[in-house]
Amino acid sequence: xxxxxxxxxxxxxxxxxxxxxxxxxxxxxxxxxxxxxxxxxxxxxxxxxxxxxxxxxxxxxxxxxxxxxxxxxxxxxxxxxxxxxxxxxxxxxxxxxxxxxxxxxxx
Amino acid sequence: xxxxxxxxxxxxxxxxxxxxxxxxxxxxxxxxxxxxxxxxxxxxxxxxxxxxxxxxxxxxxxxxxxxxxxxxxxxxxxxxxxxxxxxxxxxxxxxxxxxxxxxxxxxxxxxxxxxxxxxxxxxxxxxxxxxxxxxx
Numbered sequence: 001x002x003x004x005x006x007x008x009x010x011x012x013x014x015x016x017x018x019x020x021x022x023x024x025x026x027x028x029x030x031x032x033x034x035x036x037x038x039x040x041x042x043x044x045x046x047x048x049x050x051x052x053x054x055x056x057x058x059x060x061x062x063x064x065x066x067x068x069x070x071x072x073x074x075x076x077x078x079x080x081x082x083x084x085x086x087x088x089x090x091x092x093x094x095x096x097x098x099x100x101x102x103x104x105x106x107x
Numbered sequence: 108x109x110x111x112x113x114x115x116x117x118x119x120x121x122x123x124x125x126x127x128x129x130x131x132x133x134x135x136x137x138x139x140x141x142x143x144x145x146x147x148x149x150x151x152x153x154x155x156x157x158x159x160x161x162x163x164x165x166x167x168x169x170x171x172x173x174x175x176x177x178x179x180x181x182x183x184x185x186x187x188x189x190x191x192x193x194x195x196x197x198x199x200x201x202x203x204x205x206x207x208x209x210x211x212x213x214x215x216x217x218x219x220x221x222x223x224x225x226x227x228x229x230x231x232x233x234x235x236x237x238x239x240x241x242x243x
Contacts, residue, residue: 019128021124021125021128021153022121022124022125022153022157022160022161023121023122023124023125023128049142049146050128050146050149050150052149052150052153052154052157052214052217053154053213053214053216053217054153054157054214056213057210057213060205060208060210061210063205064205064206064208067205067206080142080143081142081143081146081147082146084143084146085150085217088201088216088217088220088221089199089201089213089216089217090199090201090202090203090208093201093202094204094205094208095205
């Protein structure tokens, strides 16, 4: 998992590249929660081809932390298998998902 | 082309979960599985293997077999940990609001939703979870 930080419309963006799974969940959680301490975060998952329940737990923790601090947390660029995992888990109803970073920055 | 079988036995550790996923990616490519099926196969394997690696105290290995059948892949995952039926776990409330969503139970929920005929047996000191992953 490679995580690159950038900005979009004044919001922090974490570009994730790789599998978000049991092995990479810990590192990803640390990075996302640290970014969320400073404000809203958009997680760009365009290069993530695979998310398991360990990855879902990280995204849920991020969304909960955002909610608790009044920041926002959104995901963009879900690949079809990742979207399927979101839908089966009901995450499509609790984590805002956008097609592009620009849309997420406005939303 | 006939889909080949897959078989891998690894030590019950978190490093093995990554090794299993790498091996399954190579298998899925060689077997020309669609990206959707490949992702489901990896997910089901990871959820069960990660459960064993993280929670099954005393387990020394897990072993995955993928056997192509008519219109589906038959999966069997065995480990030598203490008796544990992952399917006995209640399904998470996927309609709950974000504040009420709990972080546990999602893995087994995904396995249940993506496969058919999931069943657990304890035999010969091993846990065995078997299920069918439809190819259609």
